[in-house]
Structures are given as structure tokens and as C-alpha cells.
Amino acid sequence: MRNAEDWRQEQERLDFVTGRLRAKIAELEPEADQLHDQAADIRKRFWEEVTVNTSSHEDFEESYFTVRQQAAILSERERTHRLLVQQWRNLNRLLPSPYFGRIDFREDGSAVSEQVYIGVSSFVDEANLSFLVYDWRTPMASMYYDHSPGPAAFEAPGGRIAGEVTLKRQYRIRDGRLRNLFDASVTIGDELLQAVLGQGANDQMKSIVATIQKEQNAIIRDDRSRMLIVQGAAGSGKTSAALQRVAYLLYKHRERLKADQIVLFSPNPMFNSYVSTVLPELGEENMQQTTFQEYLDYWLGSAYMLEDPFDQLEYVLAERSAPGYEARLSGIRHKSSEAFLRTLQRYALRLGSAGMRFHAIRFRDRELIGAERIAAQFYGGGNGDASVRLDNRVTALMEWLLRELTALERLEREADWVQEELDYLDNEQYANAYQALNREEAVFDFTEKLVQLYGDLPVRRQPDDFDYAQQEEELLRRSVVKERFRAVRRSVRRLAFIDMNGLYAQLFADGVYQEIAGEEGLPAHWPEICGQTAAKLSRHELFYEDATPYLYLKELVEGVRTNTDVRHIFVDEGQDYSMFQYEFLKKLFPRARMTVLGDFGQAIFTQSTELREADSPLVRLYGEADTTRFTLVRSYRSTREIVAFTRALLPQGGEIVPFERSGGKPTLAKTAGGCEAAQRMAADVAALRAEGFASIAVITRTAAESDGAYAQLAAASCEALRLVTKHTPVFEKGTMVMPAYLAKGVEFDAVLIFDASARTYRHESERKLFYTACTRAMHRLLLYSAGEWSPFVRELDASLYEAAQ
């Protein structure tokens, strides 16, 4: 056990390691600086010294090899420099706290234990080639997270190594001084975790490297499966584990995996800023971060007004009494399903023999190639082989259209409008055309040289030749027409001749869907769903639930866009994506492994996917054999009292285990509503601030309610209040008002539920939203209601909360 002697020895070792670190940093510093200058120098002169001289073959070859040589020197220097700078940075990161843990491990058959000190990066003593610090991601260090003192083993590259952990110790080191040390007997010391979790919320997520729990470690290091599904309670560290996993993968596969080959799908843009510092803190570059909506916007945003998932949710929450509400809900469910996906596939097959829709190719208000002619070519004319895939036939059709355009372009040169344009060509246009003409003249120059050499070729034509004038006009005509046809060709290459809007709309008209849906059957309210969809499409708008299927159909017709660079995709808040979207992601990233992290308890969208049960449809995506599932039940974010309250809100919440950190019970305050309620909340916020809570959220159900709450609280002089909307780009600490769906994934010291009355949270479908809102609280949870409490609160055992005075 720990005693004064242990402490002295540890401080001595710490001083020794710190000394070596300082020495190594000092040694690298000039080298890193100098190398930086050199690389910059070469780069600057690189283009000055090397000019590509192509006037003769030998010159060209010489230039080529000079360029190659310079580039090779440059890239070698840059590589060395990068490595050195990386090493220098890592050492600097280690300096204030070189390690956080230690295990002593005795390998079977050996008499001595090795001391393994673990930190955020490795540090090797070059004098005797020993590891002073092991990177937390090394195989050896995995024992720190996985084993208590006693028999232990780890997977080394050469096979399994077994032995015994004789000591497991944790340190708190700040600025090179040992502040505390704990000998851990079972898991990674509760003391340290207590201390970490007791701190305030931050505007940036923290790395959990020093206190990763065993079950989280399994997720971080799993490298076998194509698909990894993590179902974890609110606050169980899913996002934290995901980010550690990225750092782990980048380390383990550092020779072949780069940060930009990993993509994280986040629930909203603000979340991106929240998690963006974790990887740099761990010494790694950030992965790419995006939202699914960003992808949809990229491909469809210019052609359609797209609804986003938040607008869709607002509709679901706030428009219950709107006409067609039930139909819309039924539509959302159906369009997110695998059944709809299969029906779209059948639709694409059917389009192979009939039903394709085309736009005529138009030029100067006239039809150049009519839609019927395009269809006739598509289904007949050597292009009609139904066994060829639809997208290949579309490509063949595009090529045919381009050929047709070439012929039409030639005919067009004689049209009257061309002559008119020639007459009105301004000087610049004329000069451009003339330049084009002179480029062709270069051929004559070459011919002239040949004549000089060999005699009898025709002599160069002069500008006053009759031929020349005729040729000039011909070239000018050609250039005018070509210019005007350029846009037409471009749109043909972009396959704009396919009437995608019509193709998607057709699915919802004339009984087409009924015919092809077959056994899948039709969802309830189908005729109304058709009407709603068609109305949106006619206005060039798309419901959120239509955007992915629309893109999917587009790809079935036009060919699949894939990204083969990306090797790992991470989907956070994975319960909020539909199976349709998962199928889509799988297709989009054919070479990527997928890690999905989510909580079905927080599934707030109609199209959510179940991750919890063994028969989760997500398992089918890559198949049982290629899928590993993990469940996290321990919740670290909130105090024991808050977890006890929130887990009782869910039917299966009993499985959730709180981490033993206590605080006050959630408080329920009955208010008189209006001004009085706002004043009371403003006073509570002020009191919380005075207690030292720096991050406070007032959470509402919808955005409109947030607007109202913000106005009321501002009128009640609640200070430094900020309204968070879906457009808020970065997450900042402070007091803020926001709808629950934007609070997803993030956490606050204290949460105030603006209105927990039955008027606001009444429907069963709002239960998870309510749960999500309450689980954002780390230390304090306060609920307010002017009228009857929500049934979700009324059902709770009274021992789980306190009535506020």
C-alpha cells in the first residue's frame, strides 16, 4: 500500500522523467526550428529555380528530372520535419503531466515485474532504450484499463502474453508535481473518476483517457468487426468512447490510416464544435465532421428547398391538429423503412423497360431533341437491352445525346442567329474568336518551317487571301455556336435530361406504387401521403423523409456516388437515423467500417432505429457475423439523484446504473405561470451562478417555445442569456435557452425544464424528448410547471424529487 516512501520514490521518478523530457525537448528544439526553415526555404525557391522548358525533348527531360529530384528532397525533409515536430509537440504535451497511470506486470516465467507508466504518448529513454512512458494505446497499456491486480494478459503483435499485474496505480500530476496517487484495486479508481466527474461542464468535451472504463475500452479497441453498434444510456460515455476510438485507430494504423479517412456524423453543427478539441488534446488531427443534412444539402440544396430533421420534428411536435397530420406521420415511417427502399429498387428495375421520364433538350427556346425521341432512343435504338443496368444505359444515352449535339451543332452554324451574332460581336469577343483562329494558324507556321526545310509544301496563306476570309468566318461561326452549345452539353453531361422530379413524383401517382409495392403493402393513409408528397414536389420542396429516398432513386438511375477513401464512419446519436439512411451510408462508403453509437431511450424522431434489441434491424446491414454489439449501462454524466429520477422516466430505465456521485434531488417548482414563473427562474439561474455553475440550460420542447421562454426570461432580467437555434454555429458556455433536440449530445451543470406541465409533455411520443432534456444535467435539475405536471412526472415515485419552496 501507499506510504511516504512510495510517495518519495514516485516524486523522484517524476522528476527524473520530467528532466529527461526537458532535455529531449531542448535537444529537438533547434533541430525542429532549423528543419522548418530549410523546408520553407526549399519550397520558396522550388518554383523559382525550376522552369519547365519544353522547347526540346532533352530540355524537357532535364527539367522533369530536376523537378522530380527537388520534390523528392523536399518531401523527405518535410517528412522528417513533420515527424520531429510531432515528437516535439508530444513531448511538450507530456511535460505538465507525463503519465496518469502505472501497472507493474510480471510475465509468466519471469521473476521480475516491469513498471509500465502510461500517458498520452510514448517516451523512450534513448540511453538504455527503455520506455519511460507508454502510449495509452499500446497493447501493454490495455491491461491498465482491463485488469485489476491479479492474473492478466494482453494481445501483443506476436501473440497473447500472460502474467500477473502486481500493482495498479493512478496519479494526479499537475505542472510536473505529484498531487495525488491512488492504488486501484478493482476498476480505475473511483476517487479519480469522482474528482473528474465532479467538475463543471465545459464548452468543449474532455478526453477521458485517464479514466477509461473497462467496458469503454472494449469499444475503443475493437478492431474486428465491420459494424460496431453501441447502445448506451444517456451519459454513459458513448461520444467520449467514440473519440478515444478514433485516436486509437489513428495510432494503431498510423502507417495507413489518416485522420481525413474517418468521418463522424454529428447530430447538429453545434455539436461539431463541442467535440472538436478532444483529438487535438490527444495529439491527433481531427477526423472529418459532418451532418447527414450537410450531405443532403450538397446534392439537393440547389434544386430543392429541403426540410431539415429539426423542422420535421417541430412539425411532429407542434402540428398535431393540422390536417393530414396522421398521414404525414405514416409517410415519415414508411419512407424511412427498408420496405420503401426495396420498393424503390423494384421501381428502378421496372424503369428498365418502361416509365423513364426525360426533359427535352432545348436550345434558344426551341426543342433540339424531344423527350419522346430521347425515350425512344432509351428503350429502343440499340440502347434498349433491359438486361443492362439502368445507370449504364443512362450513360450510353448521354453519350448518344452528346453525339447528336455534335451533329446539331454543325447544322446550327448556318442559322440566321449566328450571322446576327457575328455582326454584333464586340471587340473582346472578336479578339477571342480571332485568337482561336490564330491558334489554328500555328499549324501553318509549322507547315512553313517544313516548307523551308523540304521545299514543295504549299506556302503560308495571307490574311488577304479569299480562302482565309472565308475560313475566318467559318471559324468565327463555329466558335460562336460552340460557345452557345457549351451549356447544353454541360447539362447533358450532368444528366439534367432525366426528369428526376417527375420520376419520383410518378411513384406517388396513378397507382404505380401499388403495383410495385407487392407484398410490402401500402402504409395507412396512402392516398393522402401521395397528395402531400406531390404537392411538395410541385413546389420544388422536399420533406426530410423524402430527401434520402429521392437521392437513392437518383443514384439507382444515374449511378452510385461512392467515396472509397473513407475507411471509418462514426454515427453518433445513431438511433436518430432511419434504416433507409443506413443503407444509403453503406452504399456511399463501400470501403468503410461503421461505428454506430446511440440510445434508443433518446429516440426522438419518428424514423428512429432500434439499437438495443438483439434483433435490431441495424444488425442486418452487414450481417450478424460482421457485427459486434456493446451495451453501456453505467451513466457518468449526472449525479445519482438525477439518474434515479431520469431512468424512472423510461420503461426499461431500470437497467441504467448511476455512478456513485451524489448531489441534490431534482426539484419541482409549481409556478403561477407568465411573469411570475419567469422571475422565479431568473432568480434560480442567478442563485445557480452564484453557486459557481457556469453552464446552465433552460430547455424547452420546441423552437417556438424557446423563443417565448427567451423573451420572458429576458424581460425578467435574466442576465447574459443566449438563445440557441439550429443556426448557432458554436457551443459556448453560459446561460442559454434551447429546444431539447439541440441539447442532444451535450451537457450542462444545471438544467431548467421550462415547462414540465401536462400541457407541454403529454403524449407518449414525447416521453423520450422529455428524458433527453432531463438527462443533459450533470449536477442540478430543476423542473417548473404552471398547471398539472406532465404524466411522466406524475407517475414518478415522490421520493425521487423534492418540491421547491
Ligand SMILES: Nc1ncnc2c1ncn2[C@@H]1O[C@H](COP(=O)(O)OP(=O)(O)OP(=O)(O)O)[C@@H](O)[C@H]1O
Ligand atoms: N470513463 C470516463 N471517465 C471520465 N468521464 C467520463 C467517462 N465516461 C464518460 N465520462 C463523462 O460523462 C459525460 C457523458 O459522456 P458522453 O457525452 O460521452 O456520453 P454519451 O453516452 O454520449 O451521452 P448522451 O447519449 O447523453 O449524449 C461526459 O462528461 C464525459 O466526460
